[in-house]
Amino acid sequence: MALLITKKCINCDMCEPECPNEAISMGESIYQINTDRCTECVGHYDTPTCQKVCPIPNTILKDPAHPESEEQLWDKFVVLHHADKI
Template structure:
């Protein structure tokens, strides 16, 4: 499932440059995660990097409106980073 940045975000700029899928961008008021690009770092890291670097606990959470299992996240990673090899 994609991740979601909640209203607890303080716009510290820590998460955006760390996202290997370029899924994080500045929204109208806080950073936002594009669910079409978020793989929870599957294919890159064992845990979501944005959650690791965020200084505010529980600011970046699983987005229940975009349920995905590990296999679906892996398929999204492959399409994002290796589509030219398919």
């Protein structure tokens, strides 16, 4: 499932440059995650980098509105980064 940045976000700018899928951008008041691009770092890292670098605990969580299996996250990774090979 894609990740979600909660209202606990303090706009510290730590997560955006760390996202390998360029899924994080500034929203109206806090950063937001584009669910079409978020793979929870599947294909890149073992754990989501945005969660690792966020200084506020429990600010970036799994988005219950966008459930995805690991296979679906892998498929999304392939389309985002290897579309020329499919």
